[in-house]
Amino acid sequence: MEKMKRDPLVTTVVAAVPTNIGFTEEKRREAGGQFVDVGIAEEHGIAFCSGIAKNGGKPVFATHSSFMQRTYDQLSQDLCVNRNPATILVNTASVYGMNDITHLGIYDIAMMSNIPNLVYLAPTNSEEYFAMLDWSIEQTKHPVAIRIPCNGVIHAKDIVDTDYSVLNRYQVVQKGSCTAVVALGDFFQLGEEVAAAIGAKTGVTPTLINPRYITGLDEKLLKQLTEDHAFVVTLEDGILDGGFGEKIARFYGPSNMKVFNYGLKKEFLDRYAVEDVMKENHLSPELILQDLGF
Numbered sequence: 241m242e243k244m245k246r247d248p249l250v251t252t253v254v255a256a257v258p259t260n261i262g263f264t265e266e267k268r269r270e271a272g273g274q275f276v277d278v279g280i281a282e283e284h285g286i287a288f289c290s291g292i293a294k295n296g297g298k299p300v301f302a303t304h305s306s307f308m309q310r311t312y313d314q315l316s317q318d319l320c321v322n323r324n325p326a327t328i329l330v331n332t333a334s335v336y337g338m339n340d341i342t343h344l345g346i347y348d349i350a351m352m353s354n355i356p357n358l359v360y361l362a363p364t365n366s367e368e369y370f371a372m373l374d375w376s377i378e379q380t381k382h383p384v385a386i387r388i389p390c391n392g393v394i395h396a397k398d399i400v401d402t403d404y405s406v407l408n409r410y411q412v413v414q415k416g417s418c419t420a421v422v423a424l425g426d427f428f429q430l431g432e433e434v435a436a437a438i439g440a441k442t443g444v445t446p447t448l449i450n451p452r453y454i455t456g457l458d459e460k461l462l463k464q465l466t467e468d469h470a471f472v473v474t475l476e477d478g479i480l481d482g483g484f485g486e487k488i489a490r491f492y493g494p495s496n497m498k499v500f501n502y503g504l505k506k507e508f509l510d511r512y513a514v515e516d517v518m519k520e521n522h523l524s525p526e527l528i529l530q531d532l533g534f
Contacts, residue, residue, distance in 0.1 A: 250377060257307070308351070335517055341510035361376075361386045387426075435447075472492065
């Protein structure tokens, strides 16, 4: 709303779910013509935003992760082939999101991160999310998708970056040795717990990394880890098949690095309890340490 008030080029587009990012009836009236609801037509919403961006506008499209599945063709053919700088906000993209079988938000990483030219970002807290959103709206080089945090309103402990134009540069939050924990998006807080547990158990401080970019690898950093690390643990809030961790495992394939990928197995869930799913997939510090043999 603040961006729209200051800049008439900023347009928010939704597909029949305006309140998924807080656009109540009152706020829709306030936004006026800068807010467009295309109805239950997510495909058109993406193509529409691509056209706005092509003509110099600053479109922001927002919907739930499960509804992004309908837009795959438009994301690829309309938006990314043309490199149009629209901003795509992916909501409830998480095991913590909606839990009925038709609205699961755990497949978007595998689906979207493999589309060429797309920059997909995973913020770990509120301040990082808004910094990424602000950068995305103003930049003119890339179609950008951002995974809206879904595990509560968590605030940054330090000042966050405001420029994400150097793609695929991961953030080393804690420098250590022997084990590196690469914790993506909503699972970064779990990564903090895992890193603390490893340090307490082994007496050796592990490296903790916030990758931020889902769509690419920080190959320079990953190569540096081979100098004094033997284990890499990846954590992602989505299915493992075709996901983020597998890209890192592939990078380390020819090396002696042991990579442990943690996320969700590929399945349809329905009306689940988050704690049950997390336990089944070994997503706890205790279970991960057991797997590592610590």
